[in-house]
Amino acid sequence: MKKIKKLVAIQPVSFLEENKPLLNDYCDEVVFYDTQPESAEEIVSRIGDADAIFVSYTHAIGGDILSECPNLKYIGMCCSLYSEASSNVDIAYAREHGIVVTGIRDYGDEGVAEYVLMNSIRRLHGADGYQPLLGDISEVSGAKVGLLGLGASAQAVARALKMMGADVRYYSRSRKPEVEEKQGYRYQALPELLQECDIICSCLSKNVTLLYEEEFAMMGENKVLFNTALSPCFDQKAIEKWLEKNNTWYFCDTLMGLGDESLLERENVFCQKRSSGMTRQAVERLNQKVLENIASY
Template identity: 50%
Template structure:
């Protein structure tokens, strides 16, 4: 059992999970607002030995140096790599602090978002931001059947999106660090990034936070009359060539502003950004809560 557990910001746990936290530490404090800076984070942690946080705050070395009692940090958000984490994991490792994170809790909502927006785009459902009727992407309503879809990053969410599109009849290719046996068995074609961009009509980037693969050359390979989805937590592109590509006959879909990057693009007539996180569903909070508690219980033995 922890002596003192501090949630330095809202951590989106369901009520039953939050109630369970109070049995895992002698003293539990749950902050309901986001701290303004590193100094405030350190002040909130104080002499606590356990810390919880979500994705909206950064727990850096400066804050941790002021909190010598910390032994455990539970990230109530995705942890894919030290480089993309909002916790200074290398420093935590130096100190012997255990850092845990969550994976694969909001992917289902992201898959539904991609399918929903693609169907609306192909069929011409709904209204444009200016109130005019949406025209079908091809000028005439079409199905996903036969679509050449390219997935960049065939991890859990990328794989689920590929499977869903395949179910609707799409022809799937993907780019990843290496060819995946299970993808080959499903008939997914492993391509170089250049080949995928050139051959695909719809490209979906499913990358870790702060991973950028689309530069000037890649946008030239992608070409015109294409649809680009970004399902990550940050842009998968360099801003300057992206802005130039947007001026062509292309469309980009992002569910949130962090995925789009610069707010100036949100009103662009070739951008569709809802400014919500499609992975934040009721079921996702259930899965998140279960995994956060499981991480704590495993640490406590």
């Protein structure tokens, strides 16, 4: 383990107060900022002479910033790191300049699953004050659910809905035969899944767009779309056109994933404006994984 001279959390990173003293085992000095930086220049100023930083997913940490921080040797991402391409940190630049970047995964999946299950039940029952999705009040066991992607959070959603009796299908760029066999999920080509499923949940990686006008035409009426990704999974004009159809509903937990905020003006669009995965339990798991990363540095 390398001893860090100065660690700066350049923004709020969901690090619990009771865990902050644990960082003293790895760092001589620790600084936490509790506000978001307003510019790249402010990020550089906050980093200053630090040799390590904590970041979240809301600000790009590109080569323009990293090049201004010659002391920096370690970046701890206090958020999911799925791939180099989808990361808000320029990992290629960091690697070329000897900066270690660590991220975490699989800490908020349970909350995402509960969010989808909760709102699916409300729509199926009409408990939100609107006509039930399928006409009559229906149990989850009466619904066909299609997942876009089958990563960790999608599998958590699938388990929750399957447990309640839903008919679970999925579309992914690569099939998961071992998951199909073990869990009983069915792979479907995208057109068939969109046409047949009542509830469609996108758990795609950041910056992946899958739904355009053709796909929304396949979906048609009487459908619910969930997006739990950190970016829109659709073309903006295409979803606006789809939401004009009868009995169509769109749920998204974060503003980052919502799309244009004008969607909030529609009564069939619901956004809680915070990550469904950031429960107290998820934050505890996040903290543990971040501490394990810095201990291994």
